[in-house]
Amino acid sequence: MNQHLKIIIAESSPIIRTGIVTILQQLNINHTEILEINDAEQLRNLLGRQKYDMLIINPLLPVSFSLQQIKKESINNDMKCIALQNSLLDNSILKNYDEIISLYDSVEQIKEKVNSLITPSESAANNESLTSREKEIIVCVIQGMTNKQIADELCLSTHTVISHRRNITSKLQIHSTAGLTIFAIVNKLVTLDEIKKYQ
Numbered sequence: 001m002n003q004h005l006k007i008i009i010a011e012s013s014p015i016i017r018t019g020i021v022t023i024l025q026q027l028n029i030n031h032t033e034i035l036e037i038n039d040a041e042q043l044r045n046l047l048g049r050q051k052y053d054m055l056i057i058n059p060l061l062p063v064s065f066s067l068q069q070i071k072k073e074s075i076n077n078d079m080k081c082i083a084l085q086n087s088l089l090d091n092s093i094l095k096n097y098d099e100i101i102s103l104y105d106s107v108e109q110i111k112e113k114v115n116s117l118i119t120p121s122e123s124a125a126n127n128e129s130l131t132s133r134e135k136e137i138i139v140c141v142i143q144g145m146t147n148k149q150i151a152d153e154l155c156l157s158t159h160t161v162i163s164h165r166r167n168i169t170s171k172l173q174i175h176s177t178a179g180l181t182i183f184a185i186v187n188k189l190v191t192l193d194e195i196k197k198y199q
Contacts, residue, residue, distance in 0.1 A: 004031040005118065008046065010057040011084055012038045016103070020056060020084070023110050027118075040065070047074040054117065056082045056101065059093050067096050080117040085159060100163045104156075106131075109167075116170055130171065135189055137164050142181050142190060 007024060011017045017036045024034055035052075037043055040061050046052075047070060055070070067081060083089075083097040094100055099113045109131065130138070133154070140150040147165070151158045174180055184190045 004033070005054065006033045006035075006050075006052045007054045007056065008035050008037060008043065008052050009084075010037050010040070010043045010055065010061050012058065012061060013086075014038070016058075016084070016086065020101075020110075023107055024114065026107070027111060027114060044070070044073060047079075049075070051076045052079055054080045054082065054114070056084050058084045058086065059089055059097070060087070082113070082117070088157065088159065091159075091162070094159070100159070100166075102157075102160055102163060104160060105163075113167065116167075130168065134164055134168050134171075137161065138168060138180050138184055139189055141165070141177060142184055142195070144177075 009017050009020050011020070014036075017038070021034055021036065024032065035046070037046070043055075043057070043061075044065065047055075052074070053076065055074075057070075059067070071077070071079065071081065080098045081096075082099045082101055083094050084101050085094070086103045098117055101110055101113055105113070112131075136154060137150060140153060145153065147158050147161045150156070151161045154161070156164075168180075169175060172180075172183060174183055181190075181195060185192060185195065
């Protein structure tokens, strides 16, 4: 990957910001400019003056304006916005973000999520390998389990399950349970006998 990338991290916690910066610096990008801010008003001013490629933000930070306003006032209309989820949030808050990073995501998961937004076509072309957790979730989906049931089964939050399912769809470009079933059989995640038990 050979490109210049400008990223803003908007989060009030210096510990969380430092952790995200450390992970971003491990990405294979030659020129990355990362700006850390902890104030929503400062964010608004910066996005109106300079062009940034990506915004990683705690959704609870901009209390006086919405994500839609942030995007509208930004110089870059194509700026990717990632929610930095460090607490349980309503789906209505998260639905407008391009991606969600949870504090419980592994370093590899965070890298995958950021990379998928930087080079979506490459991600699709390479048919990225699924994580073991994503494979478990595919099997649960094939069994007909709801997000809540999957969360209970795998000891995850419902939001994390939704995030994993979004990643699975993005990686595989499969949008139906039938499609996931075929994928799972071909890739030996399940057997035909197991599929019959689920029905």
